[in-house]
Structures are given as structure tokens and as C-alpha cells.
Amino acid sequence: MKQPSKTGKGIKSDETLFALIETLRELDGAGVTELADRLGVAKSTVHGHLTSMREHGFVVKRGAEYHLGLGFFDYGQYVRGELNIFRSGMEAVDELERATGEMVWLITHENGRAMYIYGRGGQNDIDINTILGKRSYMHCNSGGKAILAHLPERRINKIVDEHGLPSQTENTITSRDALFDELEQIREQGYALNLSEDLRGIHAIGVPLTFEGEIQGALSIAGPAHRLSQERCEGEVFDQLQAATDEIELNLAYR
Template identity: 85%
Template sequence: MEQPPKTGRGIKSDETLFALIESLRELDGAGVTELAERLDVAKSTIHGHLTTMREHGFVVKHGTDYHLGLGFFDYGQYVRGQQSIFRSGMQAVDELEEATGEMAWLITHENGKAMYLYGRGGQNDIDINTILGTWAYMHCNSGGKAILAHLPEEQIHAIVDEHGLPARTENTITTREALFDELAQIRDQGYALNLSEDLKGVHAIGIPLTFEGEIQGALSIAGPAHRLSRARCEGEVLDQLRAATDEIELNLAYR
């Protein structure tokens, strides 16, 4: 997928609106004064944006604070439903969770980052709803690396230029040379590992999902390192992932 160019010629009022939405998310709701001070924008401007969004169902007001509304959920559900791998992969993810007892994820990508499109939690005390729909750096995510390995080289360079290679743990790849070496290995072996590269004590394995020669996303299994060892990843779990991938790609072909 091509990344949209950043021209710096965006409309200022739109930039303010998106900054406002992001602030409401980060603050878990806020009042006009707090938002105006945070964004260094006039209170009248903030109030105008909030009034318009409230009229269209994108914010709600509780007391003096504004919060993001369910209008965003409606659009988010629509966008996710438009993803062919979502429609084709849900059942396979459910079956993987049941078979492995670990977290199973369907991952896609856009603008140089990976997104958790659908998942199941396995035998873990993790609320996956806090992860679904969030972005992840691709260089330290098993599904992200599986996707990166199947993108054109110039696009990978552009992604690194834009997002960098931030260290999430001491195991994270942080140089282009190391990244390209690993991507070559991933292409050869057909899967990507994340051995505590994103979160300490968490291992994951991802396999690319392709259709008609184009990368569509990835399927991954993640869990605590003591349970999801490298040997298990590259043994039974890899076999289960490959079978699920075949199922998803077959579904893609007949949808």
C-alpha cells in the first residue's frame, strides 16, 4: 500500500480538528478550557468544533467535559468490514485461539504501521479490546515483520524514514542493516518471530497473508515466553498457522 505524501499543505482547521480528536482520546475526555490550553487554540474555536461534532454524534458532553462519541465506532466498524482479510479470517483466528490457548491476531497494515484488526485472547488475563484497533511498529511485531518482508524495498526504506526503528526492548532491531537481514530470512523461511522485541517476556510468530501476489496482512500467535518458546513457535504453532493461512487464502479466493 502506498503511503500518502506529507506535503505540509493541509488545511489548518482540519489539523486543529484532528488534534482535538486525538486530545479527547488521550485525556479520556476534557473541557473546552483544558483543550484550548493544550492545543494553544482559542476557546471559541474549540467550542465551535465540539458543537459541530456533537451535532453529528462524534462527541458527547458529560457535565462540562466532552468525550468521543459512538459515531466513530460506527465508521470504524464499516472500515473494518471492508477489509477482505477480516471477513475471510475471523473463523481461522477463533480456531487458532482454541487450538493453541494463546492470543491469535489478524493484522493488517496502512501508512507504514501494523494494526490489530481482529483477535482472541487465549488463556491470558489480557483485555484484547484495549489492543484491537491500535497501531504497532512493524519492525518489532511478528505480523508487521511478515508484512514488511513482502513489501518493495523502496517502500520499506520510506517506512523506516517516517517511523524510525525505535527500541521497545533490548531485543528490538534498531538498524536498517539488521532489519533487512532479518526480512531476507523471513522471506526464505516463510514466517517471522518476535522474541521479546516489543514487550519483555512476550513471544510471537507471524505468517504473511497474500492474495494474487500482493501482501494483504498477517496472522500471528502471541503469548508469554515461558509458554510460547521459540521451539514451540517453530514447531506445532507454525504448523497450525500455516494450515489457518491456507484456509484464509482459500476464503479470499472465493469471496
């Protein structure tokens, strides 16, 4: 049974609503009875929430099942459009994709997780729409590590305390000491690597995006390990990322 509240500190009806939204996403649609069983709440409660969300465009009903509606897309587009890093970085991402032929991502951070806010697929048979908007653990993501390296130590510790250092592959950093050692190295060299730490066979390099001394996000390039070797990452690709970073940070300064 999925628990409506993770902390017990929120308003119960709101916690139930958010649990309902998350469950609808996980199940890719469901009926009232299934949702009530999953959440351990009354069917009348579930039906009431669904009715309100349907009236406001946040769910749609198809047959006997409810699905998330496009109302969420409207708000998501608004939130992303408010990010200066998004408006300042799109053109640079497009240019990097053309120059490298690899997948390029603009990444920000919120509540201790990295999030992909804009990207281009390059010469990869990957639907970037399945990744766009996804949250990722920061300790095994090149952009996430580039961001972490420029956060205060107390904040990094808080993120690790809250989210842990779960292993995604055999190459994932799972030790706090090892993470802090790597973050120090990232600060010195100016880039972060992900050598099959998140997904086997995928390499990535990320660089921080800062403005007025504050970390805003990261820019990263990813691709298959046989094509995006560590040597290529630390050579020509890093040079291209640095040039793009200068362009983005200049755009940030004049927005």
C-alpha cells in the same frame, strides 16, 4: 502545547479538528479551556468544533467535559467490515485460539504501521479490547515483520524513514541493515518471530497473508515466553499457522 499540524500541508481547520480528536482521546475527556490551552487555539474555535461534532454524534458532553462519541465506532466498524482479510480470517482466528490456547491476531497494515483488526485472547488474562484497533511499529511486531518482508524495498525504506526504528526493549531491532537481514530470512523461512522485541516476556510468531501476489496482512500467535518458546513457535505453532493461512487465502480467492 500540542501542534495542530504535523506537516503544514493540510487545511488548517482540518488539522485543528484532528488534533482536537487526538487530544480528547489522550486525555480521556476534557473541557473547552483545557483543550484550547493544549492546542494553542482560541476557546471559540474549540467550542465550534465540539459543537459540530456533538451534533453529528462524534462527541458527547458529560458535565463540563467532552468525550469521544460512538459515531467513531460506527465508522470504524464499517471500515473494518470492508476489509476482505477481516471477513476471510475471523473463523480461522477462532479455530487457532481453540487449538493453541494462545492469543491470536489478524493484522493488516496502513500508512507504515501494523494494525490489530481482529483477535482472540486465549488462556491469557488480557483484555484484547485494549489492543484491538491499535497501531504498532512493524519492525518489532511478528505480523508487522511478516508484512514488511513482502513489501518492495523502496516502500520499506520509506516506512523506516517516516517511522524510524524505535527501541521498545533491549531485543528490538534498531538498525536498518539488521532489519533488512532479518526480512530476507523471513522470506526464506516463511515466518517472522518476535522474541520479547515489543514487550518483555512475550513471544510471537507471524506469517504473511497474500492474495494474487499482494501482501494483505498477517496472522500471528502470541503468548508468554515460558509457554510460547522459540522451539514451539517454529514447530507445532508454525504448522498450525500455515494450515490457517491456507484456509484464509482460499476464502480470499472466493470472496
